[in-house]
Amino acid sequence: MSSQTTYRELNGVECGKAVRARISAAAAQVHAKRGHAPHLVAVLVGEDPASQTYVASKVKACGEVGFRSTLLKEPADTTEAALLALVDKLNNDPSVDGFIVQLPLPGHINEERVTLAIAPGKDVDGFHPQNLGRMMLGLPGYLPATPNGIVELLKHYEVATEGKHCVVVGRSNIVGTPMGILMSRNTYPGNCTVTIAHSRTKDLPSITRQADILVVAIGKPNFITADRVKQGAVVVDVGIHRLADASRKSGFRLCGDVDFDGVAPKCSWITPVPGGVGPMTVTSLLMNTLKAAQG
């Protein structure tokens, strides 16, 4: 018997389109009811090319669903005090429903201090401890964009999760750790038995091979190879890397934390990079901004 399967794609562009159509309809209602559109502000410090791309796609997505958006570009040498003053201004600006400060920030700025300064009610990234704590307790709040985007993706394609072993590789505050919490909740998608693996995990391949659902957010290009994946697994690739490629006009190509070509034939479902988790992160941000505008 061949171990090849035909895999299906968890397509973030397609899923994002469906979710965004619903957001668009709800945005029109908010607009009609209160006389102005939901308004997202994105703060971008410095000129990191990847961050510029991500923020640009957030601004574009806002336009497509009928939101107002404002992009505030600050120079790379902005001081922490100046950024905190801007956060304070946005916290107190009633015309702003929600805002984000795109990460990473330049080394001289303390990301934690900035995140803590954002008013929880406007924290549409869901990074503030109050929102993370509310998620942990199952209370209403803003869910972190990437984990929530993945949950939406699994829901859209009706991927079964109950009783499955979900292995999350990576324990960051904004992806790995909240992902584990969401997948263990008593709801759909959820009800998984969750393992969080990380850089100190002993014999990681033996753990990832046990995964029915494997979520990879470790930040290493093509880290997960076919020998680390169980036949029939659902694989979600959160990584996004730019590898130099002279044959491309841009000079680079994108790849994830998963060796897609090697791994895909073993999967029941897999996310592509690009076109998988990235667009769902953006969609999730729109969901939170709508929620903020609905009050």
Ligand code: L34
């Ligand atoms: N504050 N910082 C804050 N909030 C976030 O939610 C983010 N993130 C992560 C980095 N820093 C952040 C994003 O916006 C990652 N991220 C993000 C957003 C969008 C995409 C990827 C990462 C995306 O649209 N990716 C496309 C390809 C884009 C390209 O051409 O480079 C994709 O199809 O995967």
